[in-house]
Amino acid sequence: MASLISDIEPPTTDLVRRKKRSSVSSAASPSTSAASVSGESHARWRSEKQQRIYSAKLIQALQQVRLNSSAATSSSPTAQKRGKAVREAADRALAVSARGRTLWSRAILANRIKLKFRKQKRPKTPTKIPSMTTVVNSSNRSRTRRVSVLRLNKKNIPDVNRKVRVLGRLVPGCGKQSVPVILEEATDYIQALEMQVRAMNSLVQLLSSYGSAPPPI
Amino acid sequence: MDPPLVNDSSFSAANPSSYTLSEIWPFPVNDAVRSGLRLAVNSGRVFTRSEHSGNKDVSAAEESTVTDLTAGWGGRKTRDLNSEDDSSKMVSSSSSGNELKESGDKKRKLCGSESGNGDGSMRPEGETSSGGGGGSKATEQKNKPEPPKDYIHVRARRGQATDRHSLAERARREKISEKMTALQDIIPGCNKIIGKALVLDEIINYIQSLQRQVEFLSMKLEVVNSGASTGPTIGVFPSGDLGTLPIDVHRTIYEQQEANETRVSQPEWLHMQVDGNFNRTT
Numbered sequence: 001m002a003s004l005i006s007d008i009e010p011p012t013t014d015l016v017r018r019k020k021r022s023s024v025s026s027a028a029s030p031s032t033s034a035a036s037v038s039g040e041s042h043a044r045w046r047s048e049k050q051q052r053i054y055s056a057k058l059i060q061a062l063q064q065v066r067l068n069s070s071a072a073t074s075s076s077p078t079a080q081k082r083g084k085a086v087r088e089a090a091d092r093a094l095a096v097s098a099r100g101r102t103l104w105s106r107a108i109l110a111n112r113i114k115l116k117f118r119k120q121k122r123p124k125t126p127t128k129i130p131s132m133t134t135v136v137n138s139s140n141r142s143r144t145r146r147v148s149v150l151r152l153n154k155k156n157i158p159d160v161n162r163k164v165r166v167l168g169r170l171v172p173g174c175g176k177q178s179v180p181v182i183l184e185e186a187t188d189y190i191q192a193l194e195m196q197v198r199a200m201n202s203l204v205q206l207l208s209s210y211g212s213a214p215p216p217i
Numbered sequence: 218m219d220p221p222l223v224n225d226s227s228f229s230a231a232n233p234s235s236y237t238l239s240e241i242w243p244f245p246v247n248d249a250v251r252s253g254l255r256l257a258v259n260s261g262r263v264f265t266r267s268e269h270s271g272n273k274d275v276s277a278a279e280e281s282t283v284t285d286l287t288a289g290w291g292g293r294k295t296r297d298l299n300s301e302d303d304s305s306k307m308v309s310s311s312s313s314g315n316e317l318k319e320s321g322d323k324k325r326k327l328c329g330s331e332s333g334n335g336d337g338s339m340r341p342e343g344e345t346s347s348g349g350g351g352g353s354k355a356t357e358q359k360n361k362p363e364p365p366k367d368y369i370h371v372r373a374r375r376g377q378a379t380d381r382h383s384l385a386e387r388a389r390r391e392k393i394s395e396k397m398t399a400l401q402d403i404i405p406g407c408n409k410i411i412g413k414a415l416v417l418d419e420i421i422n423y424i425q426s427l428q429r430q431v432e433f434l435s436m437k438l439e440v441v442n443s444g445a446s447t448g449p450t451i452g453v454f455p456s457g458d459l460g461t462l463p464i465d466v467h468r469t470i471y472e473q474q475e476a477n478e479t480r481v482s483q484p485e486w487l488h489m490q491v492d493g494n495f496n497r498t499t
Contacts, residue, residue: 042403066442086442087435163417170424180389183396186420190403193427200434207441 045191054097055199061089088112094196102188103181107173 044050065085091108098105157165161179168174168182171189377383400420401407407419 062438062442069443086439087432090431090435090438160413160417163414163421167417167421167424170421170428180392180396183393183400186424187396187400187403190400190420190424190427193424193431197427197430197434200431200438204434204437204441207438211441211444 042191045188045195050097051195051199054093054195055203057093057096058090058199058203061093062086065089090196090200094192098188098192103174103177103185104172104189105192111172 069085092112095105095108100106100109155162164179164182167186168177171182171185174182174185177185377387397413397416401410401416404419404423407416410416410419
């Protein structure tokens with residue numbers, strides 16, 4: 001089985017990469033840098049290899065989530081966290097497979113570390129039961145990064161800039177960046193999200209079909 | 218500036234009334250040398266004037282040479298000014314480019330480090346190239362001026378200003394539009410839309426829909442997870458052997474993807490794959 005996999009892997013990835021490169025070079029783009037920006041990231045998030053890496057990490061994360069939820073049902077602090085566990089695990093797996101080269105991936109990973117850090121820092125203060133509840137509440141509130149949610153409608157910013165700011169709020173970690181940075185991060189983020197959707201789709205189908213059909217005895 | 222050619226000893230020895238250029242400098246001269254030489258001679262004259270202050274002949278001769286020198290020097294100066302002016306049209310490293318707004322009608326290549334040599338060759342290039350955008354771009358200065366960049370090679374269009382600020386702005390705008398076109402290529406259905414605002418609307422909608430899809434799929438996965446943990450899959454997914462599962466999962470994922478794309482579903486093949494793994498583990 002493993003040898004079969006390894007046989008399949010090089011030809012497909014080479015073929016895929018060659019196809020991507022030829023399509024990129026033949027595509028008529030107005031400027032070379034635009035093609036390089038979109039083409040290179042396009043090939044990156046569309047390659048089979050990347051999807052393979054991501055689905056492996058996703059499965060590991062899901063295992064952990066299942067173990068956590070089954071082992072200690074009261075360990076998760078709030079109901080929100082339990083509900084969002086899978087989503088956050090998937091996002092983290094995506095951020096890790098981005099290899100830390102993009103702002104949004106670093107922001108996703110940093111969020112988690114900040115949360116853990118704050119949770120560890122708090123117990124140094126005298127820990128009583130009421131303070132534990134306040135710790136939980138404040139950690140939930142402080143988890144969301146302070147993006148300026150000032151109304152963009154009232155300002156007199158020109159239209160395009162306003163929409164770019166909205167876009168920056170959508171992409172994690174780009175709340176206060178400049179316009180070209182937001183656009184570039186959005187490019188990469190969209191491709192990563194597409195890959196995530198594809199991988200999760202196929203995983204759900206696989207697991208549900210596997211679960212529904214009983215194995216032969 | 219010390220004249221290296223003459224010194225006080227030679228002057229004091231020679232006849233003071235016969236100071237002409239041809240006597241002192243017996244070699245043939247051309248313009249450039251002559252102007253330089255005139256400077257040297259003038260300083261020599263000035264130097265000797267202090268010695269022979271009472272000599273009227275000398276003063277008369279000196280005056281003639283002095284005027285000659287200033288004329289030569291002035292001519293040289295104006296020549297230098299002309300070349301400097303042209304070079305400042307092309308090189309905007311000097312900050313005094315504001316007066317060039319009116320004169321920025323020719324298309325010129327902007328080089329950072331080259332000085333103005335061969336400006337005659339640049340002009341025909343400017344005439345033949347096609348005219349670009351409107352003059353409104355030249356006067357648009359409402360954005361704050363950006364710090365001058367490090368010698369970007371930019372082609373200024375006809376009728377547009379060539380000062381640093383608008384050039385930097387133009388470079389910035391071009392970068393942004395490049396990224397917008399890259400985004401347009403990614404998002405399906407955005408090629409037909411014209412206008413940055415509408416394209417951005419589409420982008421925002423697309424990202425929101427993708428995020429909603431991820432949310433929905435994560436809920437589905439959670440259901441499958443919790444369903445699988447309580448169902449008969451506990452024996453099927455032994456936690457120790459789960460490392461072997463992902464390999465086949467990947468394979469089936471890819472085949473499934475290609476199957477979806479070619480509109481052929483192979484559920485029984487899937488079961489066969491997974492069952493094969495199951496047989497192997499037990």
